[in-house]
Amino acid sequence: xxxxxxxxxxxxxxxxxxxxxxxxxxxxxxxxxxxxxxxxxxxxxxxxxxxxxxxxxxxxxxxxxxxxxxxxxxxxxxxxxxxxxxxxxxxxxxxxxxxxxxxxxxxxxxxxxxxxxxxxxxxxxxxxxxxxxxxxxxxxxxxxxxxxxxxxxxxxxxxxxxxxxxxxxxxxxxxxxxxxxxxxxxxxxxxxxxxxxxxxxxx
Amino acid sequence: xxxxxxxxxxxxxxxxxxxxxxxxxxxxxxxxxxxxxxxxxxxxxxxxxxxxxxxxxxxxxxxxxxxxxxxxxxxxxxxxxxxxxxxxxxxxxxxxxxxxxxxxxxxxxxxxxxxxxxxxxxxxxxxxxxxxxxxxxxxxxxxxxxxxxxxxxxxxxxxxxxxxxxxxxxxxxxxxxxxxxxxxxxxxxxxxxxxxxxxxxxx
DNA sequence: CGTGAGATTGAGGACACTCAACATAGGTGG
DNA sequence: CCACCTATGTTGAGTGTCCTCAATCTCACG
Numbered sequence: 001x002x003x004x005x006x007x008x009x010x011x012x013x014x015x016x017x018x019x020x021x022x023x024x025x026x027x028x029x030x031x032x033x034x035x036x037x038x039x040x041x042x043x044x045x046x047x048x049x050x051x052x053x054x055x056x057x058x059x060x061x062x063x064x065x066x067x068x069x070x071x072x073x074x075x076x077x078x079x080x081x082x083x084x085x086x087x088x089x090x091x092x093x094x095x096x097x098x099x100x101x102x103x104x105x106x107x108x109x110x111x112x113x114x115x116x117x118x119x120x121x122x123x124x125x126x127x128x129x130x131x132x133x134x135x136x137x138x139x140x141x142x143x144x145x146x147x148x149x150x151x152x153x154x155x156x157x158x159x160x161x162x163x164x165x166x167x168x169x170x171x172x173x174x175x176x177x178x179x180x181x182x183x184x185x186x187x188x189x190x191x192x193x194x195x196x197x198x199x200x201x202x203x
Numbered sequence: 204x205x206x207x208x209x210x211x212x213x214x215x216x217x218x219x220x221x222x223x224x225x226x227x228x229x230x231x232x233x234x235x236x237x238x239x240x241x242x243x244x245x246x247x248x249x250x251x252x253x254x255x256x257x258x259x260x261x262x263x264x265x266x267x268x269x270x271x272x273x274x275x276x277x278x279x280x281x282x283x284x285x286x287x288x289x290x291x292x293x294x295x296x297x298x299x300x301x302x303x304x305x306x307x308x309x310x311x312x313x314x315x316x317x318x319x320x321x322x323x324x325x326x327x328x329x330x331x332x333x334x335x336x337x338x339x340x341x342x343x344x345x346x347x348x349x350x351x352x353x354x355x356x357x358x359x360x361x362x363x364x365x366x367x368x369x370x371x372x373x374x375x376x377x378x379x380x381x382x383x384x385x386x387x388x389x390x391x392x393x394x395x396x397x398x399x400x401x402x403x404x405x406x
Numbered sequence: 407c408g409t410g411a412g413a414t415t416g417a418g419g420a421c422a423c424t425c426a427a428c429a430t431a432g433g434t435g436g
Numbered sequence: 437c438c439a440c441c442t443a444t445g446t447t448g449a450g451t452g453t454c455c456t457c458a459a460t461c462t463c464a465c466g
Binding site: 041045046060090093096097099101105107110114117119157200 | 251
């Protein structure tokens with residue numbers, strides 16, 4: 001489909017691409033996870049998305065990357081040259097259709113996240129975030145047990161909160177019996193229905 | 204390019220499509236302006252984007268619209284049947300490439316807006332918003348004179364603020380000499396450089 | 407003019423942030 | 437093997453930005 005990509009490995013925290021750099025390659029996550037983010041000059045950061053194995057970024061785009069990408073933990077990526085991608089795009093309508101569909105999915109996710117960032121409370125944001133793992137980013141989750149690969153700072157920067165608010169809100173959800181907490185990375189969903197209601201503002 | 208579309212007219216506030224409805228058509232704005240938005244069950248609203256003449260939505264997508272669209276003022280739209288769009292997509296690689304590029308542009312705008320919603324202050328949001336009109340939505344603006352076609356409520360829902368905060372922040376920018384205000388729809392940029400710095404957090 | 411919708415201004419409050427202390431866990435070196 | 441150190445996360449106290457509620461203003465329209 002994509003021709004042969006080169007496999008590259010990244011250690012935790014390593015940079016894959018930087019916002020503004022010339023877009024020379026597209027990538028697909030093979031193992032591990034990435035964060036995509038944008039930053040302001042003073043260092044404030046907005047995580048745009050987390051990428052699980054199988055997901056891609058940079059396949060389409062302008063002349064430069066519009067976000068930075070970093071490894072959350074050790075991970076392996078397939079890398080495709082931009083010229084090869086564009087050749088595939090021209091020669092293979094099926095490939096073009098798939099890219100278009102992937103772009104659509106990214107766009108719809110971005111829209112949902114805009115609603116979250118602009119209009120949801122901290123509690124609603126956290127509830128939505130936890131459900132995201134059940135619905136999409138199943139990083140080795142069984143039905144109700146979530147394993148978060150990223151730090152509290154990453155979560156905070158994804159939801160437009162501070163790490164303290166993330167921590168406090170998780171504690172409150174635990175006290176209310178909606179979730180249970182193991183190590184900082186482990187979350188167990190105890191009352192799914194209530195959590196889903198909370199994520200949509202029903203409370 | 205798109206075959207022949209049917210032209211339809213909408214009055215101020217009229218609905219074009221509703222989030223969740225089956226995606227039967229795509230649209231292009233001919234005259235006037237649209238707002239795209241998502242809403243929570245309790246009525247909280249996030250405006251996803253404003254569309255100026257020439258811009259499109261719904262050309263690609265899933266089975267349903269993921270946002271609602273309404274006319275801001277009286278406007279004319281070209282409407283294309285989904286089946287026709289998909290036929291054009293399959294038969295015309297040039298058209299597919301243009302759609303892909305439009306999707307990319309939408310996605311990059313959404314990313315920039317996520318940074319704004321999650322990490323910018325009210326002042327930075329308003330400054331960014333005003334600059335948006337100089338850079339993209341030139342709704343009949345000369346170089347420094349902006350005419351906002353939408354209400355304060357629309358602006359607030361676009362920036363993740365309340366109408367009161369929008370109003371107060373505009374007043375503060377006026378008092379600081381960065382802008383001048385005519386009628387509620389008219390804004391004159393007086394110190395572009397300072398406004399640009401403010402939009403990026405430089406202050 | 408009277409009316410009503412939209413915008414502005416004011417007073418007070420709440421939610422999330424800031425600053426800070428403490429806890430926990432992993433890693434390193436004596 | 438344990439003391440130490442640093443990362444990361446949690447909890448606490450106080451503050452501030454933006455929100456809520458409410459009054460006033462403006463202006464288009466009947």
